[in-house]
Amino acid sequence: MKRVFLPLWAYRYFILSSIKTEFRSRFARSKLGGLWMVLHPLALVLIYALILSQIMTAKLPEVATQYAYPVYILSGIVGWMLFSEILGRSLTVFIDNGNLLKKMSFPKLALPLxxxxxxxxxxxxxxxxxxxxxxxxxxxxxxxxxxIPLLVLITLGLAAGIGLFFGVLNVFMRDIGQVMNIALQFWFWLTPIVYMASIVPEKHHWLLMLNPMTGVTMGFQHVLLYDKAPDASLLVYPSVFAIVSLSLAMVIFKKASEEMADVL
Structure with a gap:
């Protein structure tokens, strides 16, 4: 573990400066700047609210606001946006930085960080x-x-573990990135963000719970919608899934690390 984390600590300033540079360059010539990061999810919420609000609000009688459904979507989508961004970008992180990996000597795990x-x-x-x-x-x-920090930590574990695992494979089999981008679109609809888990027939609930993001999303909804503590039993599976996926990602990364620069 020391051989993994010590080099990352030595390059901590490189990682921090890269985050700052990326943030600034993304909006260097934008009038609205960081607002573009939130306009997209807010636009999605507005679209779903306008189309489905009348139908879905009736299924949230315990929420004491007439805008129950928009609040419901916002509560779930905030965690999903973090998950999908990190997973989606991790799929091509090594490919996008291939030239950098060839020219500079630094720990490759700095890129996912x-x-x-x-x-x-x-x-x-x-x-x-x-x-x-x-x-x-x-x-x-x-x-x-x-x-919220616990829910964010589990979300990061899931996104980083799955993203790094398939990101390494994508270096050698480029179709994987395309398949995963399509899978993410289905994954969104298999997560109770736009709809409530209660409207899914009881006999199919086990399929919904196979999705590790279901428990995490419902955790965000408990905290942000109902102002209650998340159901701990719903977080056990996502937590175990995150640990296993991170472990598998590290194993495959170590085995493929030396070969990636040659393939890129």
Whole structure:
């Protein structure tokens, strides 16, 4: 483990400066700057709310606001955006930085860490914006926010583990990245973000729970929608899934690390 983390610590300033540079370059010539990070998810919420609000609000009688459904979507989508961004970018992180890997000597794991850092910055901006929207909608859940770091940590573990695993494979089999991008679109609809888990027939609930993001998403919804602590039993499977996927990712990364530079 020391051989993995000590080089990363030695390059911590490189990682931090890369996160700052990426953030600045992304919006260097943009008038709205960081607002573009939150406009896309907010636009999705608005579209779904306009189309489905009348149908879905009736299924949230315990939420004391007339804007229950938009609040429901925001509560779930904030975690999904963090997950999908890190996973999606991790799929091509080594391919996109192939020239850098050939020209410079630095720990390759610094690249996924830069993506994670950037994703956390985006998450923070979206989270703050979400609470501003909540304020306008008359919904301010404060009592259980201390659970958010745990939910974020599990989300990061899932995204980084799955993303790094398939990101390494994608270096050698480029079709994997394309397949995973399509899978992410189906994955979104297999996660109870736009709809409630309660509307899924009981006999199919086990399929819904096979998705590790289901428990995490419901955890975010418990905290941000109902202002309650998340159901700990729903977080066990995602946590184990995250640990296993991270372990498998590290194993395959170590085995393929030397060959990646040649293939790239």
């Amino acid at each position: 830069i993506i994670i850092g950037s994703g956390l910055v985006n998450f923070l901006l979206l989270f703050i914006t979400m609470f501003v929207v909540f304020g306008f909608l008359g919904h301010l859940p404060f009592h259980m926010l201390h659970w």
